[in-house]
Amino acid sequence: MVFIAFFVLSFHSFGQKSQMKAFIDYKSYYSPDQGAYVDLQFQFIAYTIRFAPVDSILQAKVAVSTIITDVATGDTVYTNLFALESPRMRDSIVEDFYDILRIPLQPGKYTAHVELTDIIAQGKPVDGKLEIEVSGDSKHVSSSDIVVAEVASPSTNHESPFYKSGYEIIPRLSNFYSQTMNRIPYYIELYNTHLIQDSSFGLRQQIVSSQTNQVVPGFSRFTKIKPEPVVPVLRNLDISKLPSGSYHLTLQIIDKNSQTIGETADYFFERINDNIENAENVEEIVLDPAFQASITQDSVNYYLASLIPIARPAEIKSILKTLKAKSPDLSRKHLQQFWVQTSGVDAYNQWMLYKKNVVLVEKNYGSNFMSGFETDRGRVYLQYGTxxxxxxxxxxxxxxxxxxxxxxxxxxxxxxxxxxxxxxxxxxxxxxxxxxxxxxxxxxxxxxxxxxxxxxxxxxxxxxxxxxxxxxxxxxxxxx
Structure with missing residues (x-):
């Protein structure tokens, strides 16, 4: 099973300005009865599609053409052409609508070619392609991709394309979570865990910072589960206390010795949450000698303050608090922490590039009254570049x-x-x-x-x- 981060990072937006637009993604599954298959997910952007009155209510129609070819052989393995009708909407404010194509595929690599046409507008088709990789068999413990839900509700409608293990799950194709979005409802299927020679196994949930590759404390969870050929899991992850940043939600099947079995399911997402400061204690930072050597004692507060043009509101509040403490050592640690959190292993190099720009704006825009980074031109230069x-x-x-x-x-x-x-x-x-x-x-x-x-x-x-x-x-x- 290929990591879900690959899919989320590469989900496609089809269409240009003044044309219809849609997002497409795919998730890979395995069924003991049917074998491997994928769900090709569509989100149609309503305001780019023409709706027409039908019995005094509004409805859109989109022609969806899908052709899937085998990368290794070039053979066409799947074709489908149909007209999709949107849900009927009674208000002139129309909403995005969704669809899923469930496609059986043997393990391998494929390319999906998709063409969409607004039938009512009779506009030009928009097209795109999506690379697909499928794996899954009955001989190994594995999992599906992580599916994040826009809406998940109990359902007995087995005929619905959104039906999964007693739930109707409308997929969320965006991986951005604003300050007002405090939960990630996710679904995953675990396969062939009955092959584990034990009465139970564990599912470990973690959130990992993409900048530092460190597990974020407070979001890990361990669940003990009874082995079955297929184990569906639906959870609601609370991210209200997760600071702004880029993260991976990882799920691992583990044995009684805490050893990982199979591959890790991974979902990449970005979070904006200016209400929460990063929980890492600045005082506990171990100073890197390279960072120490790059800043003289009399300029450390100046360079910490120079981060304000590129810092988020919560980070600015934290920087001002550190500056108020008037501790050069604490300021050094805070500056190093900032770059480690934003640039990970490349923290020092990114800091040196930024420092060079701070020196440049000081020379070009500074005055007797304001430092260069405090001026409007300096701030814009540091925030957006040259x-x-x-x-x-x-x-x-x-x-x-x-x-x-x-x-x-x-x-x-x-x-x-x-x-x-x-x-x-x-x-x-x-x-x-x-x-x-x-x-x-x-x-x-x-x-x-x-x-x-x-x-x-x-x-x-x-x-x-x-x-x-x-x-x-x-x-x-x-x-x-």
């Missing part, structure tokens, strides 16, 4: 000095810009005036603010400023 282009206009007949930074790509966002200006006309006194980046200050009257240097226009509804000589900010802003 801009692809920077337009600098230090003198203009009608505008304050300004800079326009253009990033071609910031994570999943494209073509994001930042406008900084210097209304006080002091050295390096630039402030962020406007950005179209999500989460940043947005001021769509920014051009009007720029020309206030020589303009008393009080029209609060204007967004383009006055057309004065030398006012080219809009032109520069729109440049690629």
């Amino acid at each position: 801009p692809n282009t920077i337009i600098v206009r230090e003198s203009s007949p009608s505008e304050y000095p300004y800079e326009i930074w253009h990033y071609y790509k910031i994570k999943t966002f494209s073509n994001k810009r930042f406008v900084f200006y210097n209304p006080d006309l002091v050295n390096n006194g630039y402030r962020l005036l406007h950005s179209d980046m999500v989460g940043e200050q947005q001021n769509y009257k920014w051009q009007q603010m720029l020309v206030k240097r020589n303009n008393s226009d009080n029209n609060i509804d204007g967004t383009n400023g006055n057309s004065q000589y030398g006012g080219n900010s809009q032109y520069y802003y729109k440049q690629d």
Whole structure:
């Protein structure tokens, strides 16, 4: 059984802007009666699909074409074409809908080619492919992949594609858990445990930090189970006290000697939880000599504070608490802990790269009043990296000095810009005036603010400023 993390990290989004979109994933299972099979899971994004009235209620229709080929031979081993009708919705606010294709496959590697067409919109098909690996037999102890549920409820409807061992499980295809999501309901099947020569076996649950590869305390659980050919397990994992970070939920079948039997089932997920600080005690950190040598005694608090531009709210609170303690040794440990938690085994190298940027923004943007990382330009540089282009206009007949930074790509966002200006006309006194980046200050009257240097226009509804000589900010802003 291939680790579930492989699937979650590589689940696919089919479709582009103005086209229908859907997410697809797969989970691998084994049945003593039927052999190995996979569930091909679909989540259709409702707002990208056209719904039409049917008997005064709304319904969508999607043509789903699936072709699966054997990677080793190139042979087609499965084909399916059908029209999927969404659940009927009475409200104009439509919701995403789901489907599962249950496909028997022999152990091996396959490629699934999927094509989706919005039948009502009669748009162009969207297509994609998903690599599949299947294993499972009757001779070895093993498990299915971990399935996380969007909804799980008792059911006797054996004909439902979502039916599993007495439950209807609507799969959750996203592996991101926001601050408001405090539980992970998961399902797994354990196979051939009757081959274990004992009256019971154990199932060990752990959460492992992907940065440090260490088990997170407080989330481990051990369950004693009676051996059976198939053992279904449905649990509800409480993550309300799990700090922000990237993690793996791991499940292991173990014997009475705590030895792992078979492969570990693994589910990768990301968590945002700014209400919880990381539980590791900073005072217990053992200092790495390399970290110690990289920071002089008189600069340790400066470099700890320089982490604020890239820290989460809970981390910022913790950093300020450490700075208030005025303990250089504690600050060193906190700085090292930050990079170990965010970069794992590459902590030192990532710290040295960041330190280089801190020095750079200090040189370019620092002043007698503010450190470089405290300035708006310094913070943006440290948080998002080097801009692809920077337009600098230090003198203009009608505008304050300004800079326009253009990033071609910031994570999943494209073509994001930042406008900084210097209304006080002091050295390096630039402030962020406007950005179209999500989460940043947005001021769509920014051009009007720029020309206030020589303009008393009080029209609060204007967004383009006055057309004065030398006012080219809009032109520069729109440049690629």
